[in-house]
Amino acid sequence: MAALEEELFSKIREILVSEFDIAEDEISLDSDLVEDFDLDSIDAAELIVKFKEYLPPKVDASMFREIRTVRDLIELLVKNAK
Numbered sequence: 001m002a003a004l005e006e007e008l009f010s011k012i013r014e015i016l017v018s019e020f021d022i023a024e025d026e027i028s029l030d031s032d033l034v035e036d037f038d039l040d041s042i043d044a045a046e047l048i049v050k051f052k053e054y055l056p057p058k059v060d061a062s063m064f065r066e067i068r069t070v071r072d073l074i075e076l077l078v079k080n081a082k
Contacts, residue, residue, distance in 0.1 A: 004081065008054070008074045015050050029071040048073070054081050 001009070009029065016022040022037050033039045039047070048055075048064060054077040063080070067073050 002078075004078055005074050008051070008077050009070065011051075012047070012070055012073060015047060019046070027070065029069065029074070031070045032068055033070070033073070034068070051077050054078075056080055 013024060013027045016027055017024050033044060
């Protein structure tokens with residue numbers, strides 16, 4: 001995993017632990033945000049907002065429709081990193 005991906009994974013894990021009360025050892029790249037952590041669309045939006053510095057100024061909501069796993073979120077953020 002590249003440095004940026006490692007950084008993003010660490011930050012995602014930190015947020016999931018602190019703000020969504022998810023045990024750190026339950027979080028992996030293949031964790032499903034809905035199935036494994038019971039996040040709803042509002043929770044997912046809150047999580048994504050935490051990464052606005054990695055996203056373009058105008059974010060199209062359709063960008064997030066395909067995000068299911070932690071890995072999907074990291075790939076989206078890396079692809080759109082400024």
